[in-house]
Amino acid sequence: MSQIRKPPTMADIARVTGVSPMTVSRAFKTDSLISKETRDAILKAAEDLGYVFDATASNLRSQKTDFVAVTIPSINNANFADTVGGLSETLAARNMQILLGYTNYDMQEEERLIEQLLRRKPEAIVVTGGKHTARARKLLENAPIPVIETWDVPAEPIGRFVGFSNAGVVRGMVDHLVRTGYSRIAFIGGDVGRDTRGSDRRQGFLEAMRQHGLDTSRLIAAGPPPISMREGANAMARLLEQFPDTEAVICVSDLSAFGALTECQRRGMRVPEDISIGGFGAYEIGSICVPTLTTIDAHARDIGRKTGSLLLDILDGKQDVGDVLIKPQLIVRESTR
Amino acid sequence: MSQIRKPPTMADIARVTGVSPMTVSRAFKTDSLISKETRDAILKAAEDLGYVFDATASNLRSQKTDFVAVTIPSINNANFADTVGGLSETLAARNMQILLGYTNYDMQEEERLIEQLLRRKPEAIVVTGGKHTARARKLLENAPIPVIETWDVPAEPIGRFVGFSNAGVVRGMVDHLVRTGYSRIAFIGGDVGRDTRGSDRRQGFLEAMRQHGLDTSRLIAAGPPPISMREGANAMARLLEQFPDTEAVICVSDLSAFGALTECQRRGMRVPEDISIGGFGAYEIGSICVPTLTTIDAHARDIGRKTGSLLLDILDGKQDVGDVLIKPQLIVRESTR
DNA sequence: TTGAAAGCGCTAACAT
DNA sequence: ATGTTAGCGCTTTCAA
Numbered sequence: 001m002s003q004i005r006k007p008p009t010m011a012d013i014a015r016v017t018g019v020s021p022m023t024v025s026r027a028f029k030t031d032s033l034i035s036k037e038t039r040d041a042i043l044k045a046a047e048d049l050g051y052v053f054d055a056t057a058s059n060l061r062s063q064k065t066d067f068v069a070v071t072i073p074s075i076n077n078a079n080f081a082d083t084v085g086g087l088s089e090t091l092a093a094r095n096m097q098i099l100l101g102y103t104n105y106d107m108q109e110e111e112r113l114i115e116q117l118l119r120r121k122p123e124a125i126v127v128t129g130g131k132h133t134a135r136a137r138k139l140l141e142n143a144p145i146p147v148i149e150t151w152d153v154p155a156e157p158i159g160r161f162v163g164f165s166n167a168g169v170v171r172g173m174v175d176h177l178v179r180t181g182y183s184r185i186a187f188i189g190g191d192v193g194r195d196t197r198g199s200d201r202r203q204g205f206l207e208a209m210r211q212h213g214l215d216t217s218r219l220i221a222a223g224p225p226p227i228s229m230r231e232g233a234n235a236m237a238r239l240l241e242q243f244p245d246t247e248a249v250i251c252v253s254d255l256s257a258f259g260a261l262t263e264c265q266r267r268g269m270r271v272p273e274d275i276s277i278g279g280f281g282a283y284e285i286g287s288i289c290v291p292t293l294t295t296i297d298a299h300a301r302d303i304g305r306k307t308g309s310l311l312l313d314i315l316d317g318k319q320d321v322g323d324v325l326i327k328p329q330l331i332v333r334e335s336t337r
Numbered sequence: 338m339s340q341i342r343k344p345p346t347m348a349d350i351a352r353v354t355g356v357s358p359m360t361v362s363r364a365f366k367t368d369s370l371i372s373k374e375t376r377d378a379i380l381k382a383a384e385d386l387g388y389v390f391d392a393t394a395s396n397l398r399s400q401k402t403d404f405v406a407v408t409i410p411s412i413n414n415a416n417f418a419d420t421v422g423g424l425s426e427t428l429a430a431r432n433m434q435i436l437l438g439y440t441n442y443d444m445q446e447e448e449r450l451i452e453q454l455l456r457r458k459p460e461a462i463v464v465t466g467g468k469h470t471a472r473a474r475k476l477l478e479n480a481p482i483p484v485i486e487t488w489d490v491p492a493e494p495i496g497r498f499v500g501f502s503n504a505g506v507v508r509g510m511v512d513h514l515v516r517t518g519y520s521r522i523a524f525i526g527g528d529v530g531r532d533t534r535g536s537d538r539r540q541g542f543l544e545a546m547r548q549h550g551l552d553t554s555r556l557i558a559a560g561p562p563p564i565s566m567r568e569g570a571n572a573m574a575r576l577l578e579q580f581p582d583t584e585a586v587i588c589v590s591d592l593s594a595f596g597a598l599t600e601c602q603r604r605g606m607r608v609p610e611d612i613s614i615g616g617f618g619a620y621e622i623g624s625i626c627v628p629t630l631t632t633i634d635a636h637a638r639d640i641g642r643k644t645g646s647l648l649l650d651i652l653d654g655k656q657d658v659g660d661v662l663i664k665p666q667l668i669v670r671e672s673t674r
Numbered sequence: 675t676t677g678a679a680a681g682c683g684c685t686a687a688c689a690t
Numbered sequence: 691a692t693g694t695t696a697g698c699g700c701t702t703t704c705a706a
Binding site: 019020021022023026033034035038057059060061062063 | 691692693694697698699700
């Protein structure tokens with residue numbers, strides 16, 4: 001039977017060690033001036049008592065939490081996971097902890113989440129995307145901490161941003177395919193209204209196609225995000241039925257692109273001989289599947305790292321901090337000619 | 338220029354509204370008894386002032402944080418992401434927030450992380466796996482909160498566990514392959530000492546093969562976890578060189594299994610005609626690639642959900658709570674005969 | 675239904 | 691190098 005007893009506090013350690021609570025507090029800071037003997041005695045007593053530092057009390061008194069709040073659409077997405085990884089990596093140097101929330105690609109949920117996260121008094125907040133509900137915007141604008149938007153170039157940035165144009169990225173892919181000689185190009189993904197990055201990519205497709213004077217009707221919505229491999233496959237099936245003469249397809253992500261690829265394989269179609277496929281995100285699968293996928297690398301981990309160092313600069317009071325424009329990179333592989 | 342000013346507190350709202358701080362506090366609780374007019378006035382004032390509730394202060398005073406600490410090996414793993422998703426889903430009903438940390442498959446890092454997380458005074462802690470450093474064990478044993486180990490059946494459980502035998506799971510796959518008529522079976526993955534679940538699976542392979550009186554030498558280490566698709570492909574290449582007559586391969590995960598599959602495809606080998614491949618984890622890719630992958634579904638999301646409800650039961654003081662033994666399920670698909 | 679007093683565990687600020 | 695005092699913003703507890 002484990003005894004239910006109140007966990008020891010610094011006061012308890014102070015009593016045992018015969019010093020003041022303040023001295024105990026100092027013993028736990030690395031930089032504070034305190035004699036080695038006193039500190040050793042205190043740390044030993046703490047160990048003996050099974051003391052666990054209370055961050056809550058410390059946070060309240062010092063008005064610092066070392067939290068950085070982060071919202072991402074989904075935990076289960078290698079791109080966003082990489083961004084969080086890069087951010088985490090950078091912030092670890094300052095012992096800051098990430099407080100993570102998932103919006104499930106839903107702006108309402110994002111609003112709820114932002115409010116929730118701000119209550120924890122983070123030192124900064126990082127959100128994915130540059131579009132938010134009016135209330136979420138207001139919450140972020142009023143928050144007394146740095147705000148960074150990522151994975152987008154916001155129309156009206158709230159604080160700083162680290163991102164790229166989602167429309168521009170697809171435009172680059174269209175330009176490449178047109179240069180290669182294709183004209184009957186389709187787009188899979190980008191449900192309207194929900195996934196703002198997906199919509200932006202769809203929009204970029206439309207604009208680019210119009211600019212080239214090409215038919216923009218080959219659009220297959222793949223449902224609400226996240227777009228799975230299965231949905232990519234289903235969308236490809238519909239595309240092939242509706243527009244059998246399509247020469248090339250741009251998919252909203254490598255995952256849906258892979259699904260589309262498998263659909264072709266099951267139908268005995270050759271990629272890229274019978275149809276070309278392009279994806280987005282430089283997921284590992286695109287570099288290893290047969291054929292490998294032409295894609296766009298948005299440098300997800302880099303977004304996280306740069307967000308982290310931008311954040312640290314702002315928190316350090318640096319004056320010359322600016323937005324970071326990420327340059328996504330087209331990677332041409334076997335799935336396109 | 339945004340003005341730096343101290344954010345408003347309940348006391349500020351109280352002053353503006355002409356009530357006591359305590360009444361303001363009550364206005365923010367749904368169940369508290371307070372007149373509708375008073376509450377409305379308070380909520381309006383709060384909105385006007387841009388008030389944000391301070392969870393830190395609330396936590397300190399009430400000695401409740403509504404945090405549940407969770408450690409997983411990696412954020413970028415669909416299985417663990419699903420478990421966290423299931424847990425998150427279940428805990429949302431109680432407005433509990435997950436405090437997530439990544440061990441990077443490293444027990445030292447896990448120890449560091451557990452210590453860090455406990456300082457935030459969570460109401461419970463959930464760890465992945467049943468093996469820990471001695472110090473981590475002690476921290477967990479001494480923690481005045483429920484401890485749940487997942488994704489394993491610990492030799493000596495610290496609190497409760499929600500998991501399955503990783504060795505047993507591979508044993509089941511071996512048995513299936515032997516029943517199908519294979520005898521020259523290989524195992525890819527399971528670096529010794531680092532990824533404990535991977536090692537356990539490798540161990541399960543060895544035991545099962547011995548039980549069937551079969552050769553256990555077809556072992557290809559794929560390096561430290563997480564084992565990527567690329568590493569799966571490389572391991573398959575080595576396997577085919579060292580043991581060209583192998584009939585079937587069990588991979589430590591679907592991701593490495595897919596990598597192995599692509600290596601076969603690049604060599605012009607047919608799966609399952611020339612060689613069979615089995616994976617683990619029921620990742621989406623295994624259900625859609627060509628051929629689809631035989632795998633084992635560990636019910637990752639279910640692990641999270643059941644961990645959540647077990648946790649809530651314990652926190653509610655229920656007396657009859659027990660461990661949860663998950664039954665992984667063999668899913669036979671196209672990659673094996 | 676509301677208020678007053680006290681204090682959660684720590685640390686900023688000042689003193690010695 | 692160490693101690694004293696006060697207080698971070700909220701909520702428990704008791705009272706009215």
